[in-house]
Amino acid sequence: MPEFDYDLFVIGAGSGGTRAARISASHGAKVAIAEEYRVGGTCVIRGCVPKKMLVYGAHFAEDLHEAERFGWDIKGASFNWQRLRDIVQTDVDRLEGLYGQTLDNNKVELFNERATITGANEVTLASGKKLSASKILVATGGWPFPAQCEGxxxxxxxxxxxxxxxxxxxxxxxxxxxxxxxxxxxxxxxxxxxxxxxxxxxxxxxxxxxxxxxxxxxxxxxxxxxxxxxxxxxxxxxxxxxxxxxxxxxxxxxxxxxxxxxxGRYPNADNLGLENAGVARDKGGAIIVDDYNKTNVDSIYAVGDVTDRVQLTPVAIREGHAFADTVFDNNPRTVDYSNIPSAVFSSPPIAAVGMTEKEAREKYGDDVNVYRSDFRPMKNVVSGRQERGLYKMVTAGPDDKVVGLHMIGPESSEILQAAAVAVKAGLSKQDFDDTIALHPSMSEELVLLK
Missing domain, CATH: 3.50.50.60 (FAD/NAD(P)-binding domain)
Known part of the structure; x- marks a missing residue:
């Protein structure tokens, strides 16, 4: 008889937990995962995915208003919130199904109920059933702070x-x-x-x-x-x-x-029974882990927002994958948290990677240069919109190594992803200057910065 029911039991079927479960199973582990709400976690169910769909819907407000300047006559346009809301939720349902299908295809057993830790190698389901596992992974994400006031x-x-x-x-x-x-x-x-x-x-x-x-x-x-x-x-x-x-x-x-x-959001680590196994948490409630996602208890690990390292879905996915390779493939891996690109899907969007100008000056002092391009996107020129974009490059050292890129303007989040590769690779301002512009485009401003 095996010593444990499972090699791995994951609590939380969000992006990090699902990736960890899938990859661990692909390495031959017997894996189970518990999710008390819906498979997919914050990003898929009530976060970045449905929010980005609303952002796309919002773009049409300005596009329809400006369509006449591009030769289109659009009369009687109106907005139907219920229609967009329901279409978004339908797609959330679709994505949830795909997450569940992924788990099933990888032979990960799914329990659609809450699980709490009742020992270093034991979890108890809401139904009362107790299960044992060689390793337990907590991937319960974060939760929004409520208002801190009366009412x-x-x-x-x-x-x-x-x-x-x-x-x-x-x-x-x-x-x-x-x-x-x-x-x-x-x-x-x-x-x-x-x-x-x-x-x-x-x-x-x-x-x-x-x-x-x-x-x-x-x-x-x-x-x-x-x-x-x-x-x-x-x-x-x-x-x-x-x-x-x-x-x-x-x-x-x-x-x-x-x-x-x-x-803001806080680590969703309360009422998980962590104290039953003696798992340490910091003052903010986050689970404390080492570089390999292990807690102070050898059999218990944690990834994603519940650890309060970097609250981004792609980071949780990387952590989940690194955990699986480390524990079940004898391939110790850590996540590099430097130069992580991020975006604010505002109107217009902001995108950034690396140090801000303030951070660079605090670290490098006077050995910092800043290059900018303040421009009016061609689309705005035609539409008559007065909004201007701003791309900003921060460099440091005698070779003008690029340590930060910051952008605001249409599609900045789409443009930055490729540019982030250059920053991660440690390229210099001269490397950008030596690259021929793609014209006419907004992205060409990155190689024309003054």
Whole structure:
């Protein structure tokens, strides 16, 4: 008889957990995975995938408005929130099915119920069934912070925002990060009166602030309102269904159809029974792991947002794959967290890789050069839109090694992915200059920076 029921038991069937389960099974391990909600996790079910679909829907607002300048006469156009919402959820269902199919094809046993750790090698399902495993992997992701004030129950988070019965005529979004700015652009395009309220005076603090300033200026020009240095005091539900937000420091209250809280996410590690096995967590609740994703308990590992390293889906996938190769293929692998590209799917989008100008100057001092291209995309010239793009390159050292690229403009997230390869490879400004431009395109600005 085998010592354990499984070689690996994974708790959480999101991107990281699913990849770890699939690759471990391909290495010959007997694998099971438990998911209490829906297979696919945050990204597929209530995060980046459905959000990007809404972003695409929002793009049509400006495109239809400008179509006449490109020779198209479009009359009587209107927006139907319910139709887009339902189409998006239908595709979420499709993707969930594909995730489940992947697990099944790799002979990973799926338990559609909550699992908690009840020992170093034991999990207990919600049904009461106990199962043993040589290794346990926790991949339960993150969870949105609720409002930290009286009346928090009246505010939505990014979990619920996809399921609104109607598109709000007005919305207040609490927070200054990427989720807040993305949904601000989405709902403004759908016709809502949008306010971003942030407790501090800085938005998107991890991005280059020159680029962020461009986004803020363009958002204000569109009609999005920013209320900065405005911490929450309380939220009240009104008899007509609207919600009123009261701010601290005697700032005026504001009423809207919907209040959305987008103040970040925290590791989803509570009530998992980690204490039963003595698994260590940090002050923020994240599971502490080493470079190989192992906790302080030899049989228990963790990957993804539950470890609070880098909260990005592709990172969780890499961690899950590295875990599987390390533990079940005798091929120890770690993840390189340097120069990870990221994007804010705002309107227009921001994309970045590497150090901001501020970070580079803090590390390299005066040995830093900054190159820019401030341009008006050709499409905007034809349409009459006044918005300008900005590409910014940060270099360091005598050879002008590129240590950061920061962009705002149409399709910047699509353009940056290829450019991120160059930054990861350690190329110099001269390598960019030596590359012939692809004309006419926005991407050519990357090799024409001054």
């Amino acid at each position: 928090a129950e009246h505010a939505l988070t990014s979990n619920e925002i996809f399921h609104l019965d109607e598109c709000p005529k007005s919305i207040i979004i609490i927070g200054g990060g990427y989720i807040a700015n993305e949904f601000a652009g989405i709902f403004h395009a759908f016709g809502a009166d949008v306010t971003i309220a942030n407790r501090s005076g800085v938005i998107l603090r991890s991005y280059d602030q020159e680029i962020v300033g461009k986004l803020q200026d363009m958002s204000v020009a569109k009609g999005i309102t920013y209320r900065l240095n405005a911490p929450l005091q309380k939220i009240e539900k009104n008899t007509d269904g609207t919600v009123t937000v009261h701010f601290q420091d005697e700032k005026p209250a504001q009423t809207a159809d919907v209040i959305m809280v987008a103040t």
